[in-house]
Amino acid sequence: LAKTTQPISMDSYEGQEVNITCSHNNIATNDYITWYQQFPSQGPRFIIQGYKTKVTNEVASLFIPADRKSSTLSLPRVSLSDTAVYYCLVGDMNRGSTLGRLYFGRGTQLTVWP
Amino acid sequence: GAVVSQHPSRVICKSGTSVKIECRSLDFQATTMFWYRQFPKQSLMLMATSNEGSKATYEQGVEKDKFLINHASLTLSTLTVTSAHPEDSSFYICSARVQGNVGEETQYFGPGTRLLVL
Numbered sequence: 001l002a003k004t005t006q007p008i009s010m011d012s013y014e015g016q017e018v019n020i021t022c023s024h025n026n027i028a029t030n031d032y033i034t035w036y037q038q039f040p041s042q043g044p045r046f047i048i049q050g051y052k053t054k055v056t057n058e059v060a061s062l063f064i065p066a067d068r069k070s071s072t073l074s075l076p077r078v079s080l081s082d083t084a085v086y087y088c089l090v091g092d093m094n095r096g097s098t099l100g101r102l103y104f105g106r107g108t109q110l111t112v113w114p
Numbered sequence: 115g116a117v118v119s120q121h122p123s124r125v126i127c128k129s130g131t132s133v134k135i136e137c138r139s140l141d142f143q144a145t146t147m148f149w150y151r152q153f154p155k156q157s158l159m160l161m162a163t164s165n166e167g168s169k170a171t172y173e174q175g176v177e178k179d180k181f182l183i184n185h186a187s188l189t190l191s192t193l194t195v196t197s198a199h200p201e202d203s204s205f206y207i208c209s210a211r212v213q214g215n216v217g218e219e220t221q222y223f224g225p226g227t228r229l230l231v232l
Contacts, residue, residue, distance in 0.1 A: 032218055043207045043223035093218045102221055104158040
């Protein structure tokens with residue numbers, strides 16, 4: 001069962017910053033937070049993963065408050081090609097963990113308009 | 115990121131036949147792989163965890179005799195849909211965990227296999 005809650009859909013315009021918030025009130029101590037992007041008829045593509053505070057890579061930033069009960073994926077200056085479904089997942093991603101199964105929720109359909 | 119491949123990308127078969135789908139980790143070794151299924155307009159559903167050298171662990175409600183999983187090497191897991199029926203038509207996606215630099219692992223997904231059973 002998915003352990004996260006996200007908005008079902010969001011709309012934005014090209015060039016804007018998009019923030020998608022995910023709730024995970026029952027996150028466990030060993031759980032990491034991972035975000036994926038999925039286009040139709042493709043496998044999910046890894047975006048970013050974090051445990052606490054802030055993580056940034058070349059495509060996105062992930063903000064995690066101290067209580068870790070939520071997280072926000074920030075996509076800077078989105079383009080039309082960022083239209084996709086975005087999934088937030090939590091799971092034990094510690095090395096060698098046998099509990100690291102990821103259960104997908106419904107995700108957030110982001111639509112970027114010109 | 116790590117690369118996971120699947121073969122075939124799409125397959126059409128007759129009802130009652132068996133279909134094998136391969137999942138490969140191309141540039142890393144994966145002791146654990148996962149198989150998901152996704153129906154149109156729905157999210158991914160975890161079917162089973164594939165463990166190299168041991169039996170797969172199936173999620174509740176997934177028939178292990180219908181969805182045979184073999185993980186014979188550190189780079190290959192196979193899913194065989196036995197006696198396929200039209201209701202098995204779906205998008206099958208595999209994934210594998212990769213060790214990171216700090217201590218955590220990351221799960222990467224394959225491109226998926228579209229199965230159509232006539």
